[in-house]
Amino acid sequence: MPLPFISKNRMRRIAWLLASAVVLAAAATLTTLTARSDEPVSGSVGTIDGAAVAVTGPMRVELVRGFPRTVLRSGSDVLVKSGTARLDLIEGGSISICGPAHFSVLKVGNQVTVALDSGTIHLSIEHGPAVTIYTPLLQIQPIAIGDGPQDALVGFDAAGAMCVRAYRGAVRLEQQLTSQNIVVPQSADVLLVNGQLDGLRGGGDRCSCDPQLTKYTPPPRLELVPPAKTTEEANARPLASGDVISPLPLDKPAEKEGPIYEVFVPPLIYNANAEVQPEVDTSKIVVVRRVRVRPTLIFEGRVEGDPPAPSPPVSSAPTARTPMPTHPAPAKPSKPAAQTQADSVVDRLVHFVKKLWSPGG
Secondary structure, three states, X not given: OOOOOOOHHHHHHHHHHHHHHHHHHHHHXXXXXXXXXXXXXXXXEEEEEEEEEXXXXXXXXXXEOOXXXXXXXXXXXXXXXXXXXXXXXXXXXXXXXXXXXXXXXXXXXXXXXXXXXXXXXXXXXOOOOEEEEEOXXXXXXEEOOOOOOEEEEEEEOOOOOEEEEEEEOEEEEEEOOOOOEEEEOOOOEEEEOOXXXXXXXXXXXXXXXXXXXXXXXXXXOOOOOXXXXXXXXXXXXXXXXXXXXXXXXXXXXXXXXXXXXXXXXXXXXXXXXXXXXXXXXXXXXXXXEEOOOOOOOOOOOOOOOOOOOOOOOOOOOOOOOOOOOOOOOOOOOOOOHHHHHHHHHHHHHHHHHHHHHOOOX
């Protein structure tokens, strides 16, 4: 029954809006269901870390404690090019891989299957999923003793022979073609050539993969320090209040003692109409050498004490008759001027008297 106070145009708009809302809700519901069906949580095998690891097939990348981690899903193919890698299983336990290695992982329920093609893996599980290892000819399954952990090593050496070592618990080996099977006891190490159980012999530590070397160490995280909060006085102070902020003192570069060379080149000329650009005239290149002249050192002061007595002059060309004195003679003390003048007058009188009394005078 149409309402008298609502027009037909408004009724049509309301109906259109309701239909659009229903369609959008249905589309969102279908998108959510499709996304959940594409990434089931039960298909995740575990996270793998390594320096040179290539993963193909179903996988995803997620953040774990702030770091990106690669999550393997059922059907993933892993290639460890070199070094080591570590696969931490979702249900618990870990698998260490020593490269170069190539393997694939499958998961159905609580069963994890590892198809090993090359390389060495070390399985360590205390309470986790049941893991089965397949090689081209053998099926290998660790067996827990009681409720104990499972710790086993399976790999290939450089010659292609397969090594199997049971650290904790036992390991069951089954030939896929003949269904022949044996159980390797705890703490045993065996070596198989061409996948034949008949030629079983002691391994002698031919293969090794230490789980301690494959532990994941996340890279250091950078901590961001927030800027210091301004005080209330700084916020209450108006702009252009007259405060002068002095810049930080800068360390002056040390002056160079050596010469400084500067090269002055004339400006380059480019002519768009010319086919060949003019070359630089090397005769106009000037090299200037700047040298810092050190100032003359001037010492100012005074000399205390009596000056030394002057030494008598020494002749430059001594004769053969008079030998050169090795040490200069001591200087005679000079007589006063008055005494010298009196001696000369007395000498003259004596000389005059002698001259008078002399017979030939």
